[in-house]
Amino acid sequence: MLAIDDKDLGTPERKSDKLISLEVDGRTVEVPEGTSVMRAAALADIWIPKLCASDLLEAFGSCRLCLVEIEGRNGLPASCTTLAEPGMRVRTQSQRLTKLRRNVMELYMSDHPLDPFECKAGGKCELHKMAQAVGLDHVRYSSSGRNHLTLPVDNSNPYFTFDPTRCILCSRCIRACDERQGTYALTIDGRGFNSVISPGQHQHYSESECVSCGACVQLCPTDALMEKSVLETGPAERAVITTCGYCGVGCSFKAELRGDQVVRMVPNKNGLPNFGHSCVKGRFAWGYATHPDRVRTPMIRKRISDPWQEVSWEEALRYAASELKRVQAKYGRGSIGGITSSRCTNEEAYLVQKLVRAGFGNNNVDTCARVCHSPTGYGLKAALGTPAGTQDFDSVRASDVIMVIGANPTEGHPVFASIMKRRLREGAHLIVVDPRRIELVRMPHVEADYFLQLKPGTNVALLNAMSHVVVTEGLAKEDFIRERCDVREYEMWREFIVQKRNSPESVEQTTGVPAESIRGAARLYAKGPNSAIYYGLGVTEHSQGTTAVLAMVNLAMVTGNLGRAGVGINPLRGQNNVQGSNDVGSFPHEYTGYRHVSDPQVRAAFEREWGVKLDPEPGLRIPNMFDAALDGSFKGLYVEGEDIAQSDPNSQHVAEALAAMEIVIVHDIFLNETSKYAHVFLPGSSFLEKDGTFTNAERRISRVRKVLPPLAGMEDWEVTCALARAFGYPMNYSHPSEIMDELARLTPIFAGVSYGKLERLGSVQWPCNDDAPDGTAVMHVGQFVRGKGRFMLTEYIPTEERTSPRYPLILTTGRVLTQYNVGTQTRRTKNVTWYAEDRLEIHPHDAEQRGIRDNDWVEVSSRAGSIVLRAEITDRMQPGVVYTTFHYPETGANVVTTENSDWATNCPEYKVTAVQVLPTTRRPERRVPEPAHHAEMSHQ
Amino acid sequence: MILSADTHEQIRKEISYFPQARGALLGALHLALRERGRFDRETFAEIGQFFGMRSGEVAEVASFYSLFNQPRARAIFQVCTNLPCCLRGARAIVRDLERRLGIKAGTATSDGRFAIQEVECLGSCATAPVVQVNLNPYLENVTTDYLATILDTPEKALSARRPGPMISTVPPGVNGYLLPPDGEKWLTLEDYKRNGGYQAIVKASQMSPKEIVALVRDSGLRGRGGAGFVTGMKWSFMPPPDGGPRYLAVNADESEPGTFKDRQIMERNPHLFLEGIMISSMAIEASAAFIYIRGEYVEAYELVRKAIEECYEAGILGERALGFNRRFDIHIQRGAGAYICGEESGMLESMEGKKGQPRKRPPFPATRGLWNRPTTVDNCETVSHVPSIILNGADWFKAEGAKNSSGHALFGVSGHVKRPGIFELRLGVSLRDLIYKYAGGLEEGRTVKAVIPGGISMPVIRGDQIDVAVDHESLRSVNSLLGTAGAIVMDDRTCIVRVALVAARFFDHESCGQCTQCREGTGWIYHTLRRIEAGEGVARDLEVLADCCNFMDGKCICALADGASWSARAFLTQFRDDFEAHIAAGKCPFPESFEV
Numbered sequence A: 001m002l003a004i005d006d007k008d009l010g011t012p013e014r015k016s017d018k019l020i021s022l023e024v025d026g027r028t029v030e031v032p033e034g035t036s037v038m039r040a041a042a043l044a045d046i047w048i049p050k051l052c053a054s055d056l057l058e059a060f061g062s063c064r065l066c067l068v069e070i071e072g073r074n075g076l077p078a079s080c081t082t083l084a085e086p087g088m089r090v091r092t093q094s095q096r097l098t099k100l101r102r103n104v105m106e107l108y109m110s111d112h113p114l115d116p117f118e119c120k121a122g123g124k125c126e127l128h129k130m131a132q133a134v135g136l137d138h139v140r141y142s143s144s145g146r147n148h149l150t151l152p153v154d155n156s157n158p159y160f161t162f163d164p165t166r167c168i169l170c171s172r173c174i175r176a177c178d179e180r181q182g183t184y185a186l187t188i189d190g191r192g193f194n195s196v197i198s199p200g201q202h203q204h205y206s207e208s209e210c211v212s213c214g215a216c217v218q219l220c221p222t223d224a225l226m227e228k229s230v231l232e233t234g235p236a237e238r239a240v241i242t243t244c245g246y247c248g249v250g251c252s253f254k255a256e257l258r259g260d261q262v263v264r265m266v267p268n269k270n271g272l273p274n275f276g277h278s279c280v281k282g283r284f285a286w287g288y289a290t291h292p293d294r295v296r297t298p299m300i301r302k303r304i305s306d307p308w309q310e311v312s313w314e315e316a317l318r319y320a321a322s323e324l325k326r327v328q329a330k331y332g333r334g335s336i337g338g339i340t341s342s343r344c345t346n347e348e349a350y351l352v353q354k355l356v357r358a359g360f361g362n363n364n365v366d367t368c369a370r371v372c373h374s375p376t377g378y379g380l381k382a383a384l385g386t387p388a389g390t391q392d393f394d395s396v397r398a399s400d401v402i403m404v405i406g407a408n409p410t411e412g413h414p415v416f417a418s419i420m421k422r423r424l425r426e427g428a429h430l431i432v433v434d435p436r437r438i439e440l441v442r443m444p445h446v447e448a449d450y451f452l453q454l455k456p457g458t459n460v461a462l463l464n465a466m467s468h469v470v471v472t473e474g475l476a477k478e479d480f481i482r483e484r485c486d487v488r489e490y491e492m493w494r495e496f497i498v499q500k501r502n503s504p505e506s507v508e509q510t511t512g513v514p515a516e517s518i519r520g521a522a523r524l525y526a527k528g529p530n531s532a533i534y535y536g537l538g539v540t541e542h543s544q545g546t547t548a549v550l551a552m553v554n555l556a557m558v559t560g561n562l563g564r565a566g567v568g569i570n571p572l573r574g575q576n577n578v579q580g581s582n583d584v585g586s587f588p589h590e591y592t593g594y595r596h597v598s599d600p601q602v603r604a605a606f607e608r609e610w611g612v613k614l615d616p617e618p619g620l621r622i623p624n625m626f627d628a629a630l631d632g633s634f635k636g637l638y639v640e641g642e643d644i645a646q647s648d649p650n651s652q653h654v655a656e657a658l659a660a661m662e663i664v665i666v667h668d669i670f671l672n673e674t675s676k677y678a679h680v681f682l683p684g685s686s687f688l689e690k691d692g693t694f695t696n697a698e699r700r701i702s703r704v705r706k707v708l709p710p711l712a713g714m715e716d717w718e719v720t721c722a723l724a725r726a727f728g729y730p731m732n733y734s735h736p737s738e739i740m741d742e743l744a745r746l747t748p749i750f751a752g753v754s755y756g757k758l759e760r761l762g763s764v765q766w767p768c769n770d771d772a773p774d775g776t777a778v779m780h781v782g783q784f785v786r787g788k789g790r791f792m793l794t795e796y797i798p799t800e801e802r803t804s805p806r807y808p809l810i811l812t813t814g815r816v817l818t819q820y821n822v823g824t825q826t827r828r829t830k831n832v833t834w835y836a837e838d839r840l841e842i843h844p845h846d847a848e849q850r851g852i853r854d855n856d857w858v859e860v861s862s863r864a865g866s867i868v869l870r871a872e873i874t875d876r877m878q879p880g881v882v883y884t885t886f887h888y889p890e891t892g893a894n895v896v897t898t899e900n901s902d903w904a905t906n907c908p909e910y911k912v913t914a915v916q917v918l919p920t921t922r923r924p925e926r927r928v929p930e931p932a933h934h935a936e937m938s939h940q
Numbered sequence B: 001m002i003l004s005a006d007t008h009e010q011i012r013k014e015i016s017y018f019p020q021a022r023g024a025l026l027g028a029l030h031l032a033l034r035e036r037g038r039f040d041r042e043t044f045a046e047i048g049q050f051f052g053m054r055s056g057e058v059a060e061v062a063s064f065y066s067l068f069n070q071p072r073a074r075a076i077f078q079v080c081t082n083l084p085c086c087l088r089g090a091r092a093i094v095r096d097l098e099r100r101l102g103i104k105a106g107t108a109t110s111d112g113r114f115a116i117q118e119v120e121c122l123g124s125c126a127t128a129p130v131v132q133v134n135l136n137p138y139l140e141n142v143t144t145d146y147l148a149t150i151l152d153t154p155e156k157a158l159s160a161r162r163p164g165p166m167i168s169t170v171p172p173g174v175n176g177y178l179l180p181p182d183g184e185k186w187l188t189l190e191d192y193k194r195n196g197g198y199q200a201i202v203k204a205s206q207m208s209p210k211e212i213v214a215l216v217r218d219s220g221l222r223g224r225g226g227a228g229f230v231t232g233m234k235w236s237f238m239p240p241p242d243g244g245p246r247y248l249a250v251n252a253d254e255s256e257p258g259t260f261k262d263r264q265i266m267e268r269n270p271h272l273f274l275e276g277i278m279i280s281s282m283a284i285e286a287s288a289a290f291i292y293i294r295g296e297y298v299e300a301y302e303l304v305r306k307a308i309e310e311c312y313e314a315g316i317l318g319e320r321a322l323g324f325n326r327r328f329d330i331h332i333q334r335g336a337g338a339y340i341c342g343e344e345s346g347m348l349e350s351m352e353g354k355k356g357q358p359r360k361r362p363p364f365p366a367t368r369g370l371w372n373r374p375t376t377v378d379n380c381e382t383v384s385h386v387p388s389i390i391l392n393g394a395d396w397f398k399a400e401g402a403k404n405s406s407g408h409a410l411f412g413v414s415g416h417v418k419r420p421g422i423f424e425l426r427l428g429v430s431l432r433d434l435i436y437k438y439a440g441g442l443e444e445g446r447t448v449k450a451v452i453p454g455g456i457s458m459p460v461i462r463g464d465q466i467d468v469a470v471d472h473e474s475l476r477s478v479n480s481l482l483g484t485a486g487a488i489v490m491d492d493r494t495c496i497v498r499v500a501l502v503a504a505r506f507f508d509h510e511s512c513g514q515c516t517q518c519r520e521g522t523g524w525i526y527h528t529l530r531r532i533e534a535g536e537g538v539a540r541d542l543e544v545l546a547d548c549c550n551f552m553d554g555k556c557i558c559a560l561a562d563g564a565s566w567s568a569r570a571f572l573t574q575f576r577d578d579f580e581a582h583i584a585a586g587k588c589p590f591p592e593s594f595e596v
Helices: A037-043 A095-109 A126-133 A172-181 A215-219 A228-233 A280-284 A313-331 A346-360 A374-384 A393-398 A414-425 A459-472 A478-484 A487-497 A504-511 A515-527 A545-558 A578-583 A600-610 A622-631 A651-659 A716-727 A736-746 A755-761 A844-849 B005-016 B021-036 B041-051 B055-064 B090-101 B144-148 B154-159 B189-194 B200-204 B209-219 B231-236 B262-268 B270-284 B298-313 B344-351 B380-392 B394-399 B431-438 B472-476 B496-510 B516-533 B540-550 B560-574 B576-585
Strands: A019-024 A027-032 A089-091 A160-162 A186-189 A196-199 A225-227 A238-243 A252-258 A261-267 A336-340 A365-367 A401-405 A429-433 A450-452 A531-535 A569-571 A636-640 A663-668 A680-683 A692-695 A700-704 A763-765 A809-814 A839-842 A857-862 A866-873 A881-885 A913-919 B075-080 B114-119 B131-133 B247-252 B288-293 B329-334 B375-379 B408-415 B421-426 B448-452 B486-491
Touching: A019 A037, A027 A037, A037 A089, A095 A126, A095 B516, A095 B540, A160 A228, A172 A186, A172 A215, A172 A414, A186 B055, A196 B055, A215 A225, A225 A228, A228 A261, A238 A700, A261 A280, A280 A414, A313 A336, A313 A636, A313 A663, A313 A680, A313 A716, A336 A346, A346 A365, A346 A578, A346 A600, A346 A636, A346 A692, A346 A716, A346 A736, A374 A545, A393 A414, A393 A531, A401 A414, A401 A515, A429 A515, A450 A515, A459 A487, A459 A504, A459 A515, A459 A545, A478 A487, A478 A545, A487 A545, A504 A515, A515 A531, A531 A545, A545 A569, A578 A692, A600 A736, A622 A651, A636 A716, A663 A716, A692 A736, A700 A755, A736 A755, A755 A763, A839 A844, A839 A857, A844 A866, B005 B021, B005 B041, B021 B041, B021 B055, B021 B329, B041 B055, B075 B090, B075 B154, B090 B114, B090 B144, B189 B270, B189 B298, B200 B270, B200 B380, B209 B231, B209 B270, B209 B380, B209 B394, B231 B270, B231 B375, B247 B270, B247 B344, B247 B380, B262 B270, B262 B298, B262 B380, B270 B288, B270 B298, B270 B329, B270 B375, B270 B380, B288 B298, B288 B344, B298 B329, B344 B375, B375 B380, B380 B394, B380 B408, B408 B431, B421 B431, B431 B448, B431 B486, B448 B496, B496 B516, B496 B560, B496 B576, B516 B540, B516 B560, B516 B576, B540 B560, B540 B576, B560 B576
Parallel strands: A019 A089, A336 A365, A336 A636, A401 A429, A401 A531, A429 A450, A531 A569, A636 A663, A663 A680, A809 A881, A839 A866, B075 B114, B247 B288, B247 B375, B288 B329, B408 B486
Antiparallel strands: A019 A027, A160 A225, A186 A196, A238 A252, A252 A261, A692 A700, A700 A763, A809 A913, A839 A881, A857 A866, A857 A913, B075 B131, B408 B421, B448 B486
């Protein structure tokens, strides 16, 4: 079923410089070479009947409704599979065609209820619409023949139903699953009239390999596949375009509404970066927004041991502001601070940091990116000049070699993974670097050329070895280096990298990867011609996170893989707005656009705009805030949309720090771990309840639009404004667009951004300014932003976290498709159907040694603490390494993680913890079902 | 691991033959079925591992092919119930089996020992009725008495052998070049060479590819697979070599009911077939050839396989293939019971390990065929003409046939004739001669009511139209087509509604299901005819049928719907009286007609 108002041009867009002119029903239309007759007609506003065609799928030509007459051609070609040719004259309507189409529809309806009132899709059923359009009013075939009208309905998926009696075998669902999602879960069983759609192998949807991306439901032309929410609420009446609030892919969605109820979320086919595709979270798991756990009234309490007391907004804000002022008066200007959220909008993050810098008068602001991608920002800025990914997501479609390192896109970034898998099926080569055999290594129609299953914490050694191969085997792109990079630094780096300690043979022991594999992968990557690196927290959340980012830059530069489509270094960011919150000045040392607070010129501009003197000294980072709290010098904190008590490493230390503060203000949609230590709780608004913008991992700024009124009456940005005013710093905006205008005035990379432009273009990638008025898809074209690219020495230094006889295994962490981070949202949806607890994955060998059987309860202990969960024995793991997800806070994965962190950015080393795993009779302490939060740490 | 190490080894070996592993998928399914006797989820999953496919995808492919979807039993009696067999009593065979085993066709005995399955044409129309037990050699000219003797145990049924007589012949006065002399089979390399084999390729190797193409084009050779396209012309569509692989895909998926000629070549003169493939490949500069043999043809498969092995041993194929001065390979793929895989693009899909669903054209196979590379698809008989053309020249070939229909053909005659068989004759022989002179005429006192001249997809003609030459041009004059030159003859007792019903059931069974008109239309034609045949028809049914036909031909991806509609429409127009009488009487007005 199409989303409201979506026109479907029938076949996908083709790009070509060569234009072809043809005539359709007397109208002349010009289209790029390779365009179908059907699409050409649609572009001339002539809509040829169709059922199996969609512009989201390759032409299939099976419904035979779209046949047309073409002058000088025999027969009736299908307009979807016939390509436009110069001078072609096409007739889409004639008596013959009308009769033919009516006959086709009659055949369809001979095995389908004719009465449109029986149709669950209401007025949106393409089949009934088409029957009407061709004037079919009765069916001559007797109903006594064979039919499919008694097949059972499959209700097994929590979010949609499949009613095979309504299926017309157009194969759109199957093609969606294959072409768009790349899961290959749906098939047609049988042949001819006996064909039936079959998930998996005669299985129910829920038992099949279906990942519930929703593409099949979206593309079903009838009511065979229907969202349960639509069946419950009725068809939508209107739609609002907005941006998904889950991961850093930042998919564009249409929120479809009936009255003021959300009927469904459906990917916006005209929106970037997802081109109408979605995953189970964005598509279906939005029910948390109206979950009964949502807090609807502000609350305060004097002591954290007191019960919460519901109060008015005025009272809550007055109390919060007065406490902040009291603390500041007592302990000094630097004794309070704030934390911005990567889940909130750019405008909201901007206001929080503005409140801290201009209102509190210090720079004690930080953000959750600290614990995920801070090394990305630091490393990429230092080497190339911009702390962000170099490409747009679509760039992967031009890649010949794709290297995925420390990321698990099919689970963590599923929509981007679908685009990537499509490219891989087209023949691009794949290198996977991961301690765990992730799905991409071998899945239907995708297989990695090289799977380098390294030991956790050895990324730098491996990346160095790859560069070593490139340089020593003469594969370096010397021209590129001479032209684009700092040659003196290159020479120094070259001297470093060719040393024997960096050779694959030398690091074989360290990394656990055979030297020949490293060599092979390096050669493949160097050969390209377009090689791209995609990485995640498996790179950054290490003591050498920043070094690894720099090592990737070295590898990309030495092979010339930067500055054009299909190449680059691309962080897969965990949270919807982690890029944006960084961009808008959430770090203690940087204003918006990554400019140091000590820069007098920049500071002067902010002082002018904000009307106050600003502190030239960088403020406290999150871990420093905690340390200072325990020292007694940091006493008040405003936390917007982040559950620091949950997601920061070494939970115990954080809890003590929070308990030591005198005023903790939590601004969130649910009560959470942190709010246990809070004195003021300000109810937040979900992404459906406010206006603003998110910036995804490819620097794309997309609009978030208010779909529902805020449950607690105020959008988050309004709350921060009100808090600022109560604190005594005036903040008056009538709409988030004014906040963006201010941001644009103050920030060169955003200079050209405005809501007006976003309205016009749909979205825009920064930098967007006079030089790039429509934004920038690929960075560093021609030259690096900083001028010359920098090769930096990336000596491998093993983490201090080592295995020992007491802690002989390494624990690393990750996530699954259906859950999001610590589960605050997804656990309040039916996604729990698929994943109800965290498990410890362990290699059969390690399990056997310890007498652990599948499903046994085990205790995982580290130097920091211990947790209990169930074991899953799998050879996805290598011996010596165990793995768990962290979606269930009661499991407390962060209880065991240590305080080690990245040398440059303090990003915690979540990915390497030495542990012991033993069978146990202990059971996890079932804390009250977690009242979590809407902003959690990405710790993918 | 469910499958044995040996099967794994064989699957890996199969995979090594193909540019993309998946080409071996049907082969792997055959191997697994042979070992396990059935499929289950785990087996599909294990096979999927070889090809990077989900078990569901493997199951989907398997579900498309009849041979992979038989009732589960140790011995499956597959009784051909298509027209030529039905005309000669197949229904009685089924009924007798049903009675003796106490089960219905399409089911298995509760002890899992036996099953009965009605199947479409097995390509043995001259020895009808025909039964195949699992994938064993056919039991030909079966009788109920004979079947009664092999029903004791599944083992007995599986080991039963009942070969029919040699039914192909070169009638006196014809210089046969496709078939060996009557009574002979040239199965070995030695036989073939002794009779002048592998000389044409030596001669061809002295010609340039373009010269071979030109010679074959000038000879007027037209494809013998049904469509009759000029072979040399088709070859000339191949783009110039670009250094990459290019293929000859040879269609030996003979499944058109009434057609059983390719089998005669493969079973009596396999090396001729191979030499034809080699010269054709030389002409189109193919790097390899793949033969697609229908799954039921186990003997043909074995004989061609052995012939290929011999060629490899003798160095005729392989590293420096005879006449090629380079590597040249021939591999066989086996079909698995799907008529649509005889359609050229359906065959290509099947060869790539997919469901045999025809492709949209363009692109045509010459541009993008097997594995997206330039490919020519030729029929088994077609390529078998080529060696003689090389040796004797274009003029000779033209002289051996009729106008615009050069050369010999293997004419099949089945149905109500005394001596059904395959006759190697010049194109242009009269249909009357074919029936009366060569096939021995009809039983005493019977007359010809109808003839389907070229396989069941071709329009039927009336008995008073048989004074027509059997060639491309002449049959058009009676609104029919040469097709595969397999004539099905029906005598005056025959009920044409039943004939139409059998034909319609075939198309319904074989429609791949892609196009709406074909998927639904073949079904409605079949069901409407079934109602009429059962005496429940109404006058309006004939209109609906005609309408249904009119909206099928020329409007689908492939020609299956064309055949289905041509066939039905011709029955309706040529024998409208039979239909009307049926509807009027509320039952079959031909008491002596064959049963369906």
